[in-house]
Amino acid sequence: MITENILPHLCSMNAEIITIGDELLIGQVIDTNSSWMAQRLNEAGVRVVRKQTVGDIPAQMTGVIKEALVRSDIVLLTGGLGPTKDDKTRDVLCAIYECGLVVDEQTLARMEAYFSARGRVLSDTNRDQANVPDKCTTIPNHHGTAPGMWFDENGRILVSMPGVPYEMKAMMDDFVIPRLRNRFALPEVVHHILTTMGIPESHLSDLLSKWESELPTRYTLAYLPSPGLVRLRLSCYDAGTNDSSAMAHLMDDLASLVQPYLFSRGDSAPEQAIGEMLRIRNQTISVAESCTGGYISHLITTVPGSSIWYMGSSVSYDNEVKSTFLGVDADIIRSQGAVSEDVARAMAEGIRSKLKTTWSIATTGIAGPGGGSPEKPVGTVWIALSGPFGTQAKMFRFGDNRLRNIQMTAFMAFKMLRDAITESGSV
């Protein structure tokens, strides 16, 4: 909705992204590279004007690349660098830049080391990947075999990188972005992010429109929505020496404007932010899940090192399991129903006392599509939080999408926990 592209006057360099591969054209693979690259370029103050995907057809690749080099200062390619005959990017680039191949000794040495460390012999096919166009600077690939290639001719930069996301990302962060900054003397861009929860993007933009309109022109505010949360990114282009304290003040203003919806200052995932809060306080957590079916535990355990602050969970889909694992009184379930405040509270208290944690979260609700009733329609969820200061429970009514209900419940549970930790002031 609000999609602040970088203000044109702040951003003099244009870029295009070209992704190469038949697999992208038959829809076998979703291209996540180009949006990641676009975001990195944007953050560095480069305006992305076009993205294209073409198949492994040399004539087509050549046409698309040449056109892009006419239009834009920077052209980033991914794909077509593998060792098979389908991979044609290098030959196409040799033709475009009218150059031959030379052995890149550093790449060859790295490949030999890589293979010998794995007890494998370097094949001729792999060895050929160390041959690079003689007009390019190679970009080391620390996560695979094919090196990246950096061309700089007629004031235009072309960079060719592998399509494997983690190979490409490392090259972008370690080599391409720093070098572009340097090559084009890109303006210093500073970004600060905060994460909000429980407010839709459109309401947030209403809330902030006046403040946003009064920002000095070198600042832009971007709304970065993802399911269940909206990140706010304040960017300062061409930041001067005094801007760091000005930026800090603006972020304080922003945080206070969105206070009821503030989840964290920064852009870490909710489960990471929660983990960090618990870790520095030497606190622990356990979870009693029903409608979220393990999703909260899964999010928590995606965080490396979560075993320090996370003890364990029960997933009690069946009502009897709520009694077996958590000691929830079967009479309460019978009289109030499994989706009720009393059951949510009993679940939270049950797991907390059983696993002896500082905090516990419990969820019980109707994720859908079945199981709704007039009094408790699909999307009705009770979340309980138990901690050093007692137990609280809240009811939510989400929508009719099962996966979204599961996700919203998890995020709202994290928000309740975050608010309780903050309010308890137990730093």
Place this chain on the structure above:
Amino acid sequence: MITENILPHLCSMNAEIITIGDELLIGQVIDTNSSWMAQRLNEAGVRVVRKQTVGDIPAQMTGVIKEALVRSDIVLLTGGLGPTKDDKTRDVLCAIYECGLVVDEQTLARMEAYFSARGRVLSDTNRDQANVPDKCTTIPNHHGTAPGMWFDENGRILVSMPGVPYEMKAMMDDFVIPRLRNRFALPEVVHHILTTMGIPESHLSDLLSKWESELPTRYTLAYLPSPGLVRLRLSCYDAGTNDSSAMAHLMDDLASLVQPYLFSRGDSAPEQAIGEMLRIRNQTISVAESCTGGYISHLITTVPGSSIWYMGSSVSYDNEVKSTFLGVDADIIRSQGAVSEDVARAMAEGIRSKLKTTWSIATTGIAGPGGGSPEKPVGTVWIALSGPFGTQAKMFRFGDNRLRNIQMTAFMAFKMLRDAITESGSV
């Protein structure tokens, strides 16, 4: 790697996809529309030759659309149809087709009904969305306000659809694909899919290369890899009346060739396939998770109706919890370590007896990045399966990527369960 595009001789129509929106160029939103559309076109026997993304800039949009109409028979656009001033697709199309706007009465009536059902008044901004270029056929939008537009001039088709995925998808399935089939007398294409697990795409292609090379020319085999599994899609183009039994035979051959790696015939998600196997047998399952941290339970509970065959889980991250919840003997954990066959078995047996289920799965391992040792490096995982015929356990060594280890463990657990159910012959 192997990325069979449709054989050119089977496929005479070319298509291009153009997605429009600044939000796609700054990397705020990942474009999932275009790969979905590419897949649908490909399945219908249309070859996608290019995908492009441009911003909301009329001059640029016009250039890109005109070029595409010169190159290709079919051009599909998404985006830029919203009610705000950023949305310029309709005006651009009026200019390209040299036509004016007319009120589409059906669209207006649908919008009035939509708003009045929600107790809202139709604003002038929304009302304007019912104005469409007078040279197009409108495509009803059953999930939103902006109609789609179908242009047919000079033998070229251009279709403009909203960028909202579910609005676009409904238009594609209900209107665009059937109409394209009809308009271009597209060949009848039949696809059958099976899902494999535990074998990389490259090994699978070695295993099948001879069989694949002997396929009649109207058949193609596509490898559709996603993390942890590879789907095989056999397609028959220009299928005749006798092809349904021939196809069935080929699928039987394929299934027997990949037998040790076969997960399911069809392309449903592993957890759905497992659920269906349990449901029709009136069997139930419980899960004792350690290294997977709730992910197996989460996958299971994404399946609507899983409460029929899934009872519950424990997530015992902390060792003490393995004893508290599952009665695992603390001496075994001390002597064998938490990541060991004996603990995996005890966890599986503990949860199965506690929740009284037909089957149970247990996982314990080192997801990483920390916690590895020379004897038990990161990626070491024990999976145990307990069922009517006893308990079995297997050790796996996955890699050093935490999320991937979690996912691979979940899928391998499903594979063990699937094989045990199949072998038990308990249909």
